[in-house]
Amino acid sequence: MRKVKTGGGWPAVWYTWRKAREVGGIRKLWKAMRARNACKTCALGMGGQKGGMVNEQGAFPEVCKKSLQAMAADMQGAVKPEFWGRFAAREMRAMSPRELEHSGRLVEPVLFTAESGRYAPLGWDEALDRVADTLASLPADETFWYFSGRSSNEAGFLLQLFARLLGTNNVNNCSYYCHQASGVGLTSATGSGTATITLEDLDTADLVFVIGGNPASNHPRLMRTLMQVRRRGGQVIVVNPLVETGLVNFSVPSDPWSLVFGSKIASQYVQPHIGGDLALLTGVAKRVVELGAQDEAFLAAHTSGWPELRASLEATPWEEITAKSGVPKEQLDQAAQAYAASKRAVFSWTMGITHHAHGVLNVQAIANLALVRGMVGRPGAGLMPIRGHSNVQGIGSMGVTPLLRQAVFDRLQSHLGVTLPTTPGLDTMACMDAAIAGRVRAGLCLGGNLYGSNPDAAYARRALENLDQITYLSTTLNTGHAHGLARETVILPVLARDEEPHPTTQESMFNYVRVSDGGPRRLAGPRSEVEVIADLAARVATRQAANKNLAAVDWPAMRDTGKVQAAIGKIVPGFESLADIAQTKQEFQIPGRTFHTPKFPTPDGRARLHPHTLPELKGQAPGELRVMTIRSEGQFNTVVYEDHDLYRGVDGRRVILIAPDDLRRLGYSAGDQVTVHGPAGKMDLVTAIEFQQLRPGNAAMYYPEANVLVGREVDPQSRTPAFKGVVVTLSRG
Ligand SMILES: Nc1nc2c(c(=O)[nH]1)N[C@H]1C(S)=C(S)[C@@H](COP(=O)(O)OP(=O)(O)OC[C@H]3O[C@@H](n4cnc5c(=O)[nH]c(N)nc54)[C@H](O)[C@@H]3O)O[C@H]1N2
Ligand SMILES: Nc1nc2c(c(=O)[nH]1)N[C@H]1C(S)=C(S)[C@@H](COP(=O)(O)OP(=O)(O)OC[C@H]3O[C@@H](n4cnc5c(=O)[nH]c(N)nc54)[C@H](O)[C@@H]3O)O[C@H]1N2
């Protein structure tokens, strides 16, 4: 396949027309896209009360391929009633993620049993009773609750509340496989786990670091911002082992000049080894200090740990830094010079930073580098984890974590008059381990694809198979519904956010809370998430009449989202105005999270610096390669829309991208069929693709397919798997 020379551009425009045809015309798609609902894809945030395709500053049109894909998927027809009779689970397992997604919207509850080996429809009452019977009969700690980041704040809050009142803290969300290292790392540095800036800050930044991410495909709306930084004469430093076409040049579809001529994005493109960022960031910080460009006054007044960090930077030899980062000293110097000259620098990052066994250390190293020049706690500068799912941050704010924040815990107890469980809850990987060990017996998943997002796919399948019951609240089919089967598996079809009967809210990565109006249902059958959760909780409460905790909430009343919003307003600090948001429709910035002055919510009010020793670079033995498992242009997580990867010019997904030198060194040629051996297993019939734009020693494969190889090693602090640091070897065939 021919590789395009720029990201975005006309292909993105043509794509819009194609999608419009699929869903029955541009007017229909336009109407759906313009409705007042928060965008369904990434957490950069769009839509809400200013109308669809509008950002928090009111800029329009802000549209990307992903939001069209997601919208078109929700606008498709229903799964055909005969689907369930025609395809047994075995046959569903042979379907690709794309085929499953395109089977249609789920409109009726279905039940799979191990005995029958297939799903069959059943009525809502019967389905909810079955789930309620299981949940009510088990000790609460033998259940677990997984949330994706696609659902509303209201659904997230209500479901975690139900789980706690049932008696368990086994409550977690996809963040454990995503940005958890950012939350943990940022909290250790600034006392707050989210971005320190707002979207406006990016308008005055003169330098933006883009570390370990491919926003050209995964957060396309950020590209306009990066283009504007360059137009203002600012710099964009990209740190990525792979040269992503769209980060070199991007044609912003909503900008006529850019669309025709393309816009330069990276002013410097640094290619470290996979996992080499900690060394690289340490090197840049060391060089900044050598240049005398640190902000001593800021460090003395607003940080703690500077003498220790300085000593550690000075003690780390350059040879170690360049060997472990893979980046020559001149390039580190160039980045340090640009940073030393910057007045307002923003540091952004994504999965190339968090998906490592040292993910938290990576995030701390970014914070160190920013703090050394006083770039946190002033306008136009700061720290910006680029979040994944559209409401993953809100789901976290709502208390979907094993450990509730103390304020939320206290208020729940005092407002409801309940005693909450204090057992340490299980994070996502710990739930899988508990399932394998038989210590948890049932699970409930609010969206997502727990099977598909897990490392070590065979282990994930066995873990889920070992459960008595798993329940999925889903909009469409995914691989989890075919491979992640418990002895009894129930799928409950739910409405997408723009079909909800009541307004819901979502939080962007800039801590901005949006209101989605909802809208008319597209198909008969699915129910709102909040309604399903309230109904289920009511049924369990009836079965556990002696459970005073569950009796403390009027569950049937909670079917009204407004009641849930009132509860959130009372319980979650910063969300007070949610109480009457259905009437006011007033969107807001969560107070206390954006830092325009250097006052930090740490115990001593100072930001904390963290010295590090550099971990060994993995995968250096002869025959080994470091693999990062990454997304293509045509997918959203485990949902694959297209098999080709436009900007990397790659066809097919059973591939490994290898640098030309490595291909020769290992004795293969481009196009050879290989078996890739990883810590968790092997993958055969993989096509070796010669890929110029990779730093030698490093290779790339597509997620989720490559999860058969990825091991279960997690970062000890954030419990996030090392999806990007997978050591593999190859054999022929
Ligand atoms: N279209 C689309 N948009 C999405 C998603 C999607 O699947 N599709 N998913 C959403 C979600 S949930 C998330 S979390 C985000 C993910 O957004 P990204 O983090 O951009 O996605 P990945 O494909 O995991 O990105 C990996 C990028 O990091 C680089 N990388 C890998 N390892 C390293 C490393 O060790 N160091 C450095 N410096 N770079 C490295 C890769 O070369 C690649 O460019 O996107 C969100 N938006
Ligand atoms: N090897 C490897 N593994 C990875 C990653 C990687 O880079 N490499 N990335 C990790 C990351 S960053 C993440 S976030 C996880 C992804 O983790 P998940 O969030 O668990 O997975 P998704 O594929 O995003 O889930 C998609 C499904 O959500 C459902 N859905 C969509 N919209 C709605 C809705 O409105 N409501 C409800 N209830 N359901 C809905 C649909 O059924 C759809 O099939 O995977 C992780 N796993």
Ligand SMILES: [Mo]
């Ligand atoms: Mo993610």
